[in-house]
Amino acid sequence: MLELTEITKSFRTGPAETVVLRDLSLRLEAGELCSIMGGSGSGKSTLMNIIGLLDRPSSGSYRIAGEDVLAAPPDKQSALRNRLIGFVFQSFFLLPRLNAWRNAALPLMYRGTPEAEARRRACAMLERVGLADRMEHMPAQLSGGQKQRVAIARALVGQPKVLLADEPTGALDPKVAQEIMDLFLEVNREFGVLALIITHDPDIAAQCPRQLRLGGGRIAEDIRRA
Amino acid sequence: MIKQALLEAIGNLLAARQRSALALIGIMVGAGAVIAMLTVGAIAREQTARQFRAMGTDILLLRADSDTGLGQLPLAETEALVGQVPGLASIAPFMLSGGPVSAEGQARSTTFLAATETLAAVARVRVAEGRFLSRHDRFEPFAVIGPQLAENLSTPYSRIRTGSSIRVGRYVFTVIGVLEPSLPSPMMPADLNDVLIVSIPNGRRIMSQASLAWAVARSTPEADPEAVGRAVAASLQPLMREQRLSVQSARALLAGLASQMRLFTLLLGAVGAIALVLGGVGVMNIMLVSVQERRREIGVRLAIGATRWNIQSLFLTEAAVLSFIGGAFGILLGVAGAWGFAQFSGWPFVLSMSAIPLGAGVSIATGLFFGFYPAVIASRLDPIVALRTE
Known part of the structure; x- marks a missing residue:
């Protein structure tokens, strides 16, 4: 489903060249729930940016559902992101001046979905993540856990192939973090979406059926729970 | 989408009330100056026309000069x-x-x-x-x-x-x-x-x-x-x-005055335009600050599928709303200013019908022109860098 082959990413800083990812290959199947761990500087963020189509590798190939996503010119990348990827961030990144349903509906609006339809689907998704009574609330009126639920609704509303979460529980207290993790487990099962969770928290990582650890610019560990 | 864009633009402008008000004043004064200047020009033209109407254009003035x-x-x-x-x-x-x-x-x-x-x-x-x-x-x-x-x-x-x-x-x-x-x-x-x-x-x-x-x-x-x-x-x-006889006709004088008046109106228009450009620079300044402050928001929008054009139009809409409202107030200000001039000079007040649409159009065009650069800056942000902004 998601296929990274011999991905290399290097940055040129002055005369020195820093290689962040070195011939990294990775295959993930639809419906998998997979955690990615790794110390700082291990290339986690770079890998996430490449998977999220925010950055391009120096070399290698990348396919989602058989589609060569690197072949698209840069100005088509946003349309690919919109269609294929749903992002969840550590600090939620809701737009402060839009209410919950407008935040959740944003990917559909950028897709040109008519407002009534976008609203219907956003509200349905907010209901699914447990915010049926918070549709019209502004982000400032929501708790951290509720904000992350809105962010998850926003990530899923466009029915992406990949749900990409960067430290989604990092800003939450443990109890709420577990609720959010439970929600990831649920939506992964229910929507069959491939979910990738980048985390520092071993407890969160341990709940994922597949656990990756990055090191030295490659996949250092790939554990599948039976 | 258009409705949402307008709502967002107005919401964002309201969120930065003080800044928006400053930009608004800039555009308002600029548009007001253009309209006031053009109207003052029209008033002066009308006053001259009245003098000639009272006198008639069939009048001639002769003057004899000797050495x-x-x-x-x-x-x-x-x-x-x-x-x-x-x-x-x-x-x-x-x-x-x-x-x-x-x-x-x-x-x-x-x-x-x-x-x-x-x-x-x-x-x-x-x-x-x-x-x-x-x-x-x-x-x-x-x-x-x-x-x-x-x-x-x-x-x-x-x-x-x-x-x-x-x-x-x-x-x-x-x-x-x-x-x-x-x-x-x-x-x-x-x-x-x-x-x-x-x-x-x-x-x-x-x-x-x-x-x-x-x-x-x-x-x-x-x-x-x-x-x-x-x-x-x-x-x-x-x-x-040995004497010289010069003949002046009202019609020739009128033609000369008309071209002078055109120059005068152009000059006044230029004064107004300078004020408007200053207002436009104010808009640009404020939009640039706004882009800087909202880098993370721009990053999020890019990540969830906004195109460069979506981001550009987000900021252009704000500039357009600012200059539209500023232009509307500018019309009031300009007409009031010209009316004050008419009262002060004792000349009859005439409203030049072309001044209002011209002033409003020029102010919106200025707002969009000066909003364009910040909008392009916003749309060229790298989403990775923008998302990393604290």
């Missing part, structure tokens, strides 16, 4: 031109000078104008009280005065009116008429509001340099005033030897 100063028109021959020159309806030669006059101990300096009775008809002089000079009283000590002079010489105890006496040097004149107030005419070398009009023989007595150098004439309605002017000059020139 030593003013020249001398032959009185009888000049008057005889009516009937000889086709298209010449009437002509009134006159002398012009100035000096002190006094009445009841009040002394003033004024313009002396010595003319025949035909002046009243040719120059469209209207008498408010009494009568104008007639050809029967050429040698009588009679004078007709302008309303301003009458007022200047009046005291709270004695008003100058028909029958009053006015002293000029050794001579005493009896006022037989006071003129109606009139707009100063660009075709008359004297202001008929502040003037002492006497007959030509009397003029020769009171003027130190009595030159019959001037004449006003009118052409018939169907004649071309400039051709009549040339014919008059051609008929008189042989009688005047």
